[in-house]
Amino acid sequence: MSNEVTKGGQPAVSAPLPPGATSERFVFTGSGSEYFRIWVVNVLLTVLTLGVYSAWAKVRKARYFWQNTRLGGHVFDYHGRPVAILRGRIIALVLLAGYTWAFEFSNTAGIVTFVVLCVVGPWLFMRAQQFKLGNTSYRGLRFGFESHPREAYRIVLPILVLWLLPTIIATLTTDETWWGLLASALISMLAVPWMHHRLKAYQHRRACYGDRTFSFVPIRGKFYATYAKGLALVVLGAMAGGFVVTFLNYALRDAYSLLEGLTVEAWLYGIAAGLGVYLLAWPYLAARLQQAVWASTRLREVSFRTRIEASRLSGLVLKNVTLIVLTAGLYWPFAAIALARYRIECMRIYSGVPLGVITAGLHSMPVGAAGEGALDSFGIDLGV
Amino acid sequence: MSTSVFPAQRFDGQSAEAQHVLLRVEGRSFRVETPDGAVLESEPVRQASVSEAFEHVPRLIRFGSGATLEVEDESGGLARALVQAGLHPSAVVRLQGWWPAVLVALAGLVALIGLAYFKALPVAARWAAFALPARIEERMGEQLLLTLDKHYLKPSRLDQDRRERLTQWFAEGAARVAPGVPYRLEFRSMGKDGVNAFAFPGGIIVMLDGLVEFANSEDATLGVLGHELGHVVHKHVAREVFQSLGVGVLAGLFWGDFSGTAASVPIVLGMLRYSRAFENEADEFSVTFLRASGVSARGLHDFFTRLQQKEERYGVDAIPEFLSSHPPTPQRIERLAREMAREEAAGRK
Numbered sequence: 001m002s003n004e005v006t007k008g009g010q011p012a013v014s015a016p017l018p019p020g021a022t023s024e025r026f027v028f029t030g031s032g033s034e035y036f037r038i039w040v041v042n043v044l045l046t047v048l049t050l051g052v053y054s055a056w057a058k059v060r061k062a063r064y065f066w067q068n069t070r071l072g073g074h075v076f077d078y079h080g081r082p083v084a085i086l087r088g089r090i091i092a093l094v095l096l097a098g099y100t101w102a103f104e105f106s107n108t109a110g111i112v113t114f115v116v117l118c119v120v121g122p123w124l125f126m127r128a129q130q131f132k133l134g135n136t137s138y139r140g141l142r143f144g145f146e147s148h149p150r151e152a153y154r155i156v157l158p159i160l161v162l163w164l165l166p167t168i169i170a171t172l173t174t175d176e177t178w179w180g181l182l183a184s185a186l187i188s189m190l191a192v193p194w195m196h197h198r199l200k201a202y203q204h205r206r207a208c209y210g211d212r213t214f215s216f217v218p219i220r221g222k223f224y225a226t227y228a229k230g231l232a233l234v235v236l237g238a239m240a241g242g243f244v245v246t247f248l249n250y251a252l253r254d255a256y257s258l259l260e261g262l263t264v265e266a267w268l269y270g271i272a273a274g275l276g277v278y279l280l281a282w283p284y285l286a287a288r289l290q291q292a293v294w295a296s297t298r299l300r301e302v303s304f305r306t307r308i309e310a311s312r313l314s315g316l317v318l319k320n321v322t323l324i325v326l327t328a329g330l331y332w333p334f335a336a337i338a339l340a341r342y343r344i345e346c347m348r349i350y351s352g353v354p355l356g357v358i359t360a361g362l363h364s365m366p367v368g369a370a371g372e373g374a375l376d377s378f379g380i381d382l383g384v
Numbered sequence: 385m386s387t388s389v390f391p392a393q394r395f396d397g398q399s400a401e402a403q404h405v406l407l408r409v410e411g412r413s414f415r416v417e418t419p420d421g422a423v424l425e426s427e428p429v430r431q432a433s434v435s436e437a438f439e440h441v442p443r444l445i446r447f448g449s450g451a452t453l454e455v456e457d458e459s460g461g462l463a464r465a466l467v468q469a470g471l472h473p474s475a476v477v478r479l480q481g482w483w484p485a486v487l488v489a490l491a492g493l494v495a496l497i498g499l500a501y502f503k504a505l506p507v508a509a510r511w512a513a514f515a516l517p518a519r520i521e522e523r524m525g526e527q528l529l530l531t532l533d534k535h536y537l538k539p540s541r542l543d544q545d546r547r548e549r550l551t552q553w554f555a556e557g558a559a560r561v562a563p564g565v566p567y568r569l570e571f572r573s574m575g576k577d578g579v580n581a582f583a584f585p586g587g588i589i590v591m592l593d594g595l596v597e598f599a600n601s602e603d604a605t606l607g608v609l610g611h612e613l614g615h616v617v618h619k620h621v622a623r624e625v626f627q628s629l630g631v632g633v634l635a636g637l638f639w640g641d642f643s644g645t646a647a648s649v650p651i652v653l654g655m656l657r658y659s660r661a662f663e664n665e666a667d668e669f670s671v672t673f674l675r676a677s678g679v680s681a682r683g684l685h686d687f688f689t690r691l692q693q694k695e696e697r698y699g700v701d702a703i704p705e706f707l708s709s710h711p712p713t714p715q716r717i718e719r720l721a722r723e724m725a726r727e728e729a730a731g732r733k
Contacts, residue, residue, distance in 0.1 A: 029440035037480040044493045045476070047500070051633070060436075067441045074393070074402065074454060077435075077444055107527075139402065140395025140452045210400060362400035 022351045028344040030068035032334035038064055039333040055086035066136060069344055072355060079142075080135040088131070095120075114168055122156035123149055133207055141210040141364050147202075155202045159195045162188055193223040196289075204297045210362045217296040226292065230285040237280045278321070283313035294347070301351050301358060308346040316342055388465040390455050392416070394424065397450035407445070407455055409465040414445065416453065425449060429469045436477055437463050497634060505630040506623075506661075513622035518566075518586070521622060525586030529570070532590075540571035542593050547571050550591075550602060554609050557677035561610075561669075562617050569609070581608050583615035585622050598690075603683025607670050610677075614669025620662040663711050671723050680727055685720035688713055 042057035062078040069076045095117065102113040129145040136143045166185040197220050204216040287310040294304040320335035351358060392407045394416060405424060408415040414432055416425035425447045435444040443462055445453040455462055467473075479485050540547065551569055558567065567587035574580070578594035589612045591605070599605045615621065674681050692713045 031439060034439050037483070037486045040486050040490050040493065041476060041480040044489045044496070047493065047496050047634075063436070064438060067435065067438060067444070075441060075444070077452075137452075139400040140397045141400050359400040359402075364398050 020352075020354055022349075022353070022355045024072050024349050024355065026344045026347040026349075027070040028068055028341045029070065030065060030337050030340060032337045035064060035337050036330075036333040039336075052086065055082040055089060058082070058085055065340055071138070071349070074139050077137045078135055079137060080131065084131070088128075091124075110168070114164060117164065118157060118160055121160045122152040125156050126152035129203060129206070138209070139359065139362075141362060144208045145203075145206050146208055146213065147206045151202075151206075155198060159198060162191050162195065193227040194220065196227075197223040200289075200293050204293065209299060210364055212300055212362065215298045216293075219292050219296050222292045223289065226285060226288045229288075230281045233284055234281045237275075279314055279318055283317055284310040286310075287313045290343075301353055303350045305348045305350065306343075306346045307348075308343060312342070388461065390457070390462050390465075392445075392453045392455040395452045395454075397452065402454075405453070407453060407462075409462075409469050412469050414447075416447075416451075425451060429466065429471045434466065434471060437473070500634060501631070505627055505634070509623045509626035509630060510619075512626045513619040516622055521619075522586035525584040525588045528584050529588055529590070533572075537572040537574055537590070540573050540593050542571060542596060546596075550596075550605060550609070553602070553606060553677065553679075554613075557606065557610065557673050557679070558613055560676040561673050562613060565613075565617055567613065567616050581612050583612040583621060585619075585625075587616045589613065589616065599683070599687050601683040601687065603674075603679050604687035605683075606677065606679050607674055607681065607684030607687070610670035610673030611666045613673060614666035615662070617669060618662070618665055620666065624659065624662065660711055667711070667716060667719060671719070675723075681720045681723040685717060685724060688717045688720065692717060 038060060042053070042060060045053040046057050059078070059080050059082050062080060066076040066078040098113045099117060102109040126145070126147050126149060129147070133143040133145045166188050169184050197218070201216050201218055204214055207214040287308045290306050290308050294306045297304050316338060320331070320338065323331040324335055387408055387410045390407045390409075392405050393402045394405045395402060404419060406417050406419065408417065409429070412430070413428050414425060415423060417423055427447050431448060433446040435441075437443060437457070437460075442454040442456045445455065447453075457463060473481070479489065554569060558565070565587065567589055570588060570590050571593070572578075572590055573593040575594075578592040579598045580592050581595055582590045584590065589609065591609065591612075595608060596605050599608070670684070671681060674684070
């Protein structure tokens with residue numbers, strides 16, 4: 001089990017493992033054809049119930065993916081209650097609808113929504129983490145997220161304000177202050193790595209398993225460097241796409257788009273940019289940031305590594321997108337399984353002491369610890 | 385009373401340590417014992433919570449005590465014992481376990497989504513658009529015009545007389561074909577690219593100088609205004625908003641989790657189809673409008689013919705129809721040519 005080497009003959013970690021040390025690989029056992037059947041039934045029931053079943057579908061899906069994830073021969077499990085998820089989805093839908101439509105209605109309604117989002121957003125984020133982790137278990141012990149609402153506001157509120165600010169300014173300002181809009185958009189863009197790092201650090205620092213809390217060493221610089229390279233990839237991709245589109249655009253130069261509706265060249269630019277970001281920048285960012293984040297995360301004597309690679313992730317995404325389009329969406333569940341398999345099986349844990357010693361010292365969280373009420377009230381998926 | 389024994393791993397919920405145990409299914413009860421026979425759990429099958437059977441996953445049995453059992457069951461022996469003990473898989477689990485049923489479900493799903501997209505959604509959006517309080521629709525239109533005025537649109541440079549003339553003629557036609565429908569005609573300019581006209585929610589119609597100048601015929605401009613009035617009368621903008629909401633929800637349901645990029649492709653294609661249906665409806669209204677106003681369709685026909693010449697020169701017609709938000713120009717020209725033939729026949733009588 002120790003001295004595990006990768007395919008290329010390079011050690012998976014820089015130094016060989018000392019005696020008594022452990023390395024354990026995550027294994028994913030899910031299968032596309034099995035998940036396909038779960039997915040079809042889930043979608044059918046969701047459509048028949050006009051979306052209400054989606055909460056139950058979410059639980060079935062989460063159980064399938066977690067129970068098919070193994071570490072050291074034991075499986076993970078998911079315990080979320082569908083009714084709590086349904087409640088969370090209704091809350092999220094109302095907030096989303098409010099945010100999307102408020103400004104079209106009036107500026108006052110828009111500002112009210114903005115304030116509401118700032119007031120409830122950080123708290124919702126914290127509860128979402130508590131719900132997600134608190135409902136996940138391994139070896140009979142639950143994960144958790146131990147944070148105080150005060151901390152949630154301190155961490156998440158600045159991010160939320162910075163994120164929403166350009167939209168607010170764009171709507172409220174006039175032509176004369178376009179530079180104000182530009183400046184705020186630029187600040188927001190420059191702040192994206194900072195925001196992302198702040199959220200990841202918060203998530204990983206406050207997560208716990210049983211009676212132990214995870215720790216996270218800040219890597220802000222790494223986030224900025226990775227984002228800068230990712231941006232360079234976007235620019236390169238957009239230039240390649242832009243070359244093709246500009247050529248087409250030249251051919252369409254004076255084409256008139258009568259009446260309302262989007263122009264053709266805008267469509268082409270959109271598609272080219274979307275593909276560039278999806279196939280180049282996203283896999284690069286996702287792979288590199290996951291590597292960095294897990295390398296800085298520890299659970300006492302346990303450390304984590306992922307060997308996820310941008311090029312392989314990109315190839316997988318390209319294959320998935322192509323097959324989803326060719327099969328009119330039916331490949332979707334197979335794609336979800338393939339992606340999960342790659343991401344999960346790239347993960348490993350390392351420890352200086354045998355796993356048996358660690359598990360013997362691990363206990364459940366003391367009863368009455370923070371966040372227990374959160375498990376029953378409502379669950380929100382934030383996709384972060 | 386039958387008994388089956390299965391080796392299992394037990395977690396007590398207090399510590400992470402696994403304990404080798406034996407699970408006995410006796411009659412309608414579970415009994416969990418250590419290898420030397422000490423009883424750890426004894427609970428009726430129906431009280432414990434047993435996880436769904438997946439191909440490569442151990443069955444997870446949770447007891448009232450907080451303990452969990454992991455039981456590997458590759459051979460399906462435990463599944464059979466559970467059925468014997470009276471614990472049958474749920475209807476949903478049985479449905480997804482049987483391929484023919486899954487394929488029937490899939491066919492039903494495709495039919496259902498087709499029905500929702502082609503029939504239910506347009507009807508629901510239409511209902512919602514006409515049920516939407518006029519005040520809200522007006523507010524949305526005003527807000528939109530305000531935003532565009534701030535960032536893109538400039539005051540019209542057409543001379544006052546021409547604008548008043550167009551407004552007057554348009555009002556006469558509108559009173560005939562759409563009496564009582566509130567609308568407001570606004571003239572604006574938008575630089576070189578502004579060969580365009582828009583209909584906003586709440587009946588605001590914006591005509592750009594560029595279109596009036598390119599058309600170079602008040603008959604053609606009136607035809608375009610008739611088209612925009614068609615959008616107003618049929619509340620196309622509000623319907624499109626509600627339909628896009630519906631298509632988004634449908635795509636979201638289909639893919640369970642909202643994955644932005646992949647889910648937006650069908651939304652975009654779906655919206656284009658709806659958009660083309662609305663454009664056809666507005667074109668039809670425009671013909672009615674011209675007829676009622678006593679204006680020949682020739683002006684609009686010539687306008688589209690010139691537009692087509694431009695398109696042919698620059699290759700817009702290479703864009704396939706399903707990627708276009710407007711009906712193909714030849715189709716629109718043909719419709720207007722038919723109207724001209726009708727006018728001629730009526731004139732001869």
